[in-house]
Amino acid sequence: MGEVIVITSGKGGVGKTTTTANLGTGLALYGKKKVVMVDADIGLRNLDVVMGLENRIVYDLVDVANGMCRMKQALIKDKRFDNLYLMPAAQTKDKTAVTPEQMKKLCDDLKKDYDYILIDSPAGIERGFKNAIAGADKAIIVTTPEVSAVRDADRIVGLLEASGFEEPKLVINRLRPDMVKRGDMMDIDDMIDILAIELLGVVPEDEKIVVSTNRGEPAVADETSRAGKAYRNMVSRILGEDVPLMPMENFEPSFIDKLRMFFGLKVRTR
């Protein structure tokens, strides 16, 4: 029986889709698990593009929920990674095109065949959010180190707890160690302290995320990406390993790394 994990945030643009794509790919690639990523952002689908699978969509989640096609017809197999699948969202409909009951049924069906079902939630706390959490067993909340994002994350923690989620986990995305050092960005402890939830991982601000999104290749598979390393650590933690947080110095390329990059040499993340 698989596990359904919803990735959510409240605020838009903080990195839910990026997190879903990287954790999903990482669990399949490094964890050797059978994984399906479900794009629950109906009307604003993105996960297909981040994964580079946009040209292969025939049917979508709304078609499945409404019985217009079989589950298998809507699932796209990622040919680059064994055991990785995507269930795309519909682009032309809106959030009311499926109900929380239909989402629950869909998750229950997927659980029979997959080890991990990752749900990429839309922003907000309305219907789209309710759909996204309907069939989930666990939740991951993504935030950036900004007042508004943390505030919204806190609201989501409350809503999740009210819906019976026991221990939602936090992902802090786009952390900039240089700014933290200067005292111009909240640090990890500040946010954990304020939100009072457990940390799953911290992802540094990384240009490689933009590059990987351009290419449609998740950064988790890129050995030279620091964000990728952060995602690989999170994958291990989801699989039950006790991996310490990456030291903040490693969030930024060292001088030697910059030299190596300049000469086109391979840089390995520590």
Place this chain on the structure above:
Amino acid sequence: MDFFKFFSREDVSSKDIAKERLRLILVHDRASVSPKFLEMIKSRLIDMISDYMEIDEDGLEVKLTRMDMEKDVAVPALVANIPIKKVKHLARI
């Protein structure tokens, strides 16, 4: 809190300003998001105080505000107005 004064202070890092603002925001958010929260506090207050005095339950008012501690420091504060009808005789407590 006087934010303009707060911002003009060069020695306060923007991270600490962010943290302080967030703390205040969340106290209000958490209390106001759950309408049951203040009701719960109200009914516990009535229970507790009723042992010592008779109060006007309908006139009881509980709300969340902020209170200035010193120059640049404000803390969230719970303010309760409790109209007393009668104080019970101390011998009976």
